[in-house]
Amino acid sequence: MSLTQYIFWFLSFLALMSSLMVVFTKNAVYSVLSLIITFFAIAGHYLLLNAQFLAAVHIIVYAGAIMVLFLYVIMMLNQNKDAEPNKHPYLMIISVIAGGLLMLTLVGTIKGAELPGSTIVDAQVGTIEKLGQVLFTDFLLPFEVSSILFLAAMVGAVYLSKNKLQS
Amino acid sequence: MDPLLFKAILVVAVFGITLIVALYSTFGERKIAAVMQDRVGPNRAGPFGLLQPLADGIKMFMKQELIPSVSNKWLFIVGPCIAMLTACMTGVVIPWGGSLTFGDQVFELQIADLNIGILYLFGVVSLGVYGIMIGGWASNNKFSLIGAIRASSQMISYEIAMGMAIIALVMSTGTLSLKEIVMQQDAGLANIVYQPLGFLIFLVCAFAETNRAPFDLPECETELIGGYHTEYSSLKLGFYLFAEYINMFISSAVIVSFYFGGYNFPFQHELGLDGNLLTIVQTLVFFGKIFCFVFFFMWVRWTIPRFRYDQLMHLGWKVLLPLALFNIFATGMVMWGMGKL
Numbered sequence: 001m002s003l004t005q006y007i008f009w010f011l012s013f014l015a016l017m018s019s020l021m022v023v024f025t026k027n028a029v030y031s032v033l034s035l036i037i038t039f040f041a042i043a044g045h046y047l048l049l050n051a052q053f054l055a056a057v058h059i060i061v062y063a064g065a066i067m068v069l070f071l072y073v074i075m076m077l078n079q080n081k082d083a084e085p086n087k088h089p090y091l092m093i094i095s096v097i098a099g100g101l102l103m104l105t106l107v108g109t110i111k112g113a114e115l116p117g118s119t120i121v122d123a124q125v126g127t128i129e130k131l132g133q134v135l136f137t138d139f140l141l142p143f144e145v146s147s148i149l150f151l152a153a154m155v156g157a158v159y160l161s162k163n164k165l166q167s
Numbered sequence: 168m169d170p171l172l173f174k175a176i177l178v179v180a181v182f183g184i185t186l187i188v189a190l191y192s193t194f195g196e197r198k199i200a201a202v203m204q205d206r207v208g209p210n211r212a213g214p215f216g217l218l219q220p221l222a223d224g225i226k227m228f229m230k231q232e233l234i235p236s237v238s239n240k241w242l243f244i245v246g247p248c249i250a251m252l253t254a255c256m257t258g259v260v261i262p263w264g265g266s267l268t269f270g271d272q273v274f275e276l277q278i279a280d281l282n283i284g285i286l287y288l289f290g291v292v293s294l295g296v297y298g299i300m301i302g303g304w305a306s307n308n309k310f311s312l313i314g315a316i317r318a319s320s321q322m323i324s325y326e327i328a329m330g331m332a333i334i335a336l337v338m339s340t341g342t343l344s345l346k347e348i349v350m351q352q353d354a355g356l357a358n359i360v361y362q363p364l365g366f367l368i369f370l371v372c373a374f375a376e377t378n379r380a381p382f383d384l385p386e387c388e389t390e391l392i393g394g395y396h397t398e399y400s401s402l403k404l405g406f407y408l409f410a411e412y413i414n415m416f417i418s419s420a421v422i423v424s425f426y427f428g429g430y431n432f433p434f435q436h437e438l439g440l441d442g443n444l445l446t447i448v449q450t451l452v453f454f455g456k457i458f459c460f461v462f463f464f465m466w467v468r469w470t471i472p473r474f475r476y477d478q479l480m481h482l483g484w485k486v487l488l489p490l491a492l493f494n495i496f497a498t499g500m501v502m503w504g505m506g507k508l
Contacts, residue, residue, distance in 0.1 A: 029242070029304065036297075056286035064293025068300070068323060075304045075312065128283060128343060 008048060015041035028074045032067060039063045053128040173274045181258045181278060188461075189412035190220045196465050203469045227405035235398050239305040246302025247399065247406035253295040254413040260284040261420050262346045264430050264450035268442050276450065277346055284345040285333055288421065292329075292376060295414070296322050299378075302407070303395035314394030317384050317476065321375055324483040325382075329372035331491030332365045335498040336425060349429030357428040364494045366426045368487055373422060375483070377414040380468040384476055419460035420453075427456055 018041065021034035039062045046055035135143050194209065194216070201208025209216035234240055264276035281287050296319045303315020339361050340348050352358060359366050375382040386394035393399075396407045423429060430453035440448060474482070 029239075033242075033301075052281070052283045053286070056283045056290050059290040060286065060293055064290060064296075064326075065323070068293075068296050068319060071297075071300055071304075072316070072319065075300070075316070 004048060007044070011041045011044040011048070014038075015045070028077075029071070032070050032074060035070075036063050036067050039067070050127070053131050170272075170274070174278065177274075177276065177278055181263065182255065185255065185258055185413055185416060188416050189409055190224070192412045192415060192461060192465075193223065193408075194220045195461070196468070199462070199465045200469050203466075224405070227402050230401035232401045232403070233398075235306060235308070237307045238398065239307065242301050242305035243398075244403070246298055246305055247403045247410075248298075249301060250295065250298030250410040251406045251413075253291050253298060254410040254417070256291045257288055257414075257417045257421070260287055260345050261417070261424060262349050262429060264453060265446040266442075267446055275346075276446065280344060280346045282342075282344050285337065285343045288345075289326075289330060289333065293326055295376070298407075298410070299395050302399070306395075306398035308398050310392045311395050311397045314386065314397065318378060318395055321378070321382060321384060321479060321483075324480060325372045325375035325487070328368055328483060328487035328491045329376065331488065331495060332362075332368040332372065333425075335365045335491070335494045336362055336369075338495070338498050338502065345424055345429075349424055349431065352428040353431045353435075357426065357431075359426040362426065362494075362498070364490065364497075366422075368491050368494065369425065370422065371482075371487060373418040374464070374467065375479075377411060377418055377464075379411070379415065379464055381471040381474050382479060383468075383473060384479060415461060415464050416457065419457045419464065422460055423453065423456040429453060 015038050018034040018037040022031045022038065025031050025034065039058060043055040043058045043063075046052075046058060197219070198208045198216075200206075209219040212218040212222045234243055259278045260281055262275075262277040262280075266276065267274045299318045299322075300315050303311040303318070306312070336348075336358060337343060340351055340358065342348060342351075348358070374380075378386070384394075386396065396404055399407060430449040432449070432452045435445065435449065438445070438448075
């Protein structure tokens with residue numbers, strides 16, 4: 001096996017393990033920290049695929065910003081065992097069934113899908129120059145339209161916080 | 168020499184120099200504070216007190232290590248480690264000088280010339296928050312938690328304005344590689360000429376990101392005892408304090424590389440120096456520039472009083488962010504006017 005393959009297996013193992021930790025650990029802070037490790041592993045995968053820009057932005061946006069806010073909220077909640085509401089056993093059964101169904105769908109889809117053989121595309125495909133070229137020529141309209149989504153989220157956040165202040 | 172071996176030597180050298188500079192920054196800070204407050208400062212350990220940092224270091228090692236019984240032990244230890252790790256990681260993309268030539272081999276004095284260098288830098292800076300947040304939360308102490316929350320909200324707020332200032336710089340230079348930014352400043356003028364407002368915003372944000380005065384609210388003694396490191400003792404406390412000095416050194420290096428020509432100096436090609444000698448002089452000049460900024464950091468600390476928390480947030484969101492947005496707009500307009508788009 002080449003070095004790249006070793007790195008691939010290591011990153012995949014790390015990603016799977018840490019994402020399982022997110023679900024199985026009882027402590028919410030540990031969950032968030034494992035999710036951060038998952039993001040790092042996925043960013044490593046992006047690097048292996050030569051998508052440096054995506055890797056950097058993945059770290060900056062997810063690990064550096066969104067997860068900080070997650071951690072923030074969880075730390076402020078200061079949750080402990082006593083404060084946890086009693087969950088009905090039916091809820092557990094229902095969620096197991098729902099999750100199982102989702103897994104069934106996923107497995108079915110992946111099994112039926114035809115994986116394209118690995119073809120060597122342009123080695124520069126993920127670099128920031130290429131990405132910028134494509135985003136601002138071929139996909140200019142979708143790119144600009146997606147910014148409206150962010151604008152809407154920002155306006156929504158401002159509206160919600162201002163609304164609280166007035167009442 | 169094997170290029171990999173050279174890289175390894177460079178990594179160790181950058182790491183060592185960073186630590187030594189940070190070590191002596193603590194000494195420099197105390198001496199500068201002494202001069203500004205008309206005192207003598209540390210002068211007992213060694214000649215002129217030069218061994219004071221070593222004495223402080225030994226003291227930190229020898230102190231009893233306390234881990235609060237109510238704390239989350241694992242995260243309590245991880246916190247300062249992350250703070251130190253992220254502080255040391257940023258030195259990787261900084262070009263410390265030109266290139267050295269041995270025989271027919273050329274070695275660049277930069278550990279990694281990433282073509283996303285600025286994004287890497289920004290990513291590592293944004294991870295620095297975790298060290299403080301995890302440490303503050305794991306202490307299980309309300310003052311630590313409040314300190315950690317203050318620190319992290321301050322860092323997140325100023326990161327945005329900092330990113331916006333960098334965007335204007337990237338627009339005018341057209342590259343994300345630090346090496347290329349520095350090389351462009353060799354050919355033309357230093358970026359401070361093109362980005363004066365961006366520099367100002369970046370400088371203020373650098374103060375906030377390193378948690379230095381006047382933005383040292385996270386460790387505001389009058390309100391929060393010691394902030395996020397209230398419960399820390401011995402070397403773990405040392406890590407937090409030391410990380411601040413490393414951050415100060417690295418952010419000075421970044422400011423110099425971005426806006427003040429990096430390792431370049433005026434008329435460097437007219438001196439008639441040969442390749443390797445020029446590189447050494449360049450590196451020394453680079454360190455000279457960095458130390459000017461480190462001094463500036465300390466100067467500000469002993470001159471300007473601490474902000475109030477609402478003033479801090481006001482400055483970040485209502486002054487720096489609009490200014491940074493205006494800077495992007497103005498940069499775009501000027502570039503459009505000059506036909507560079």
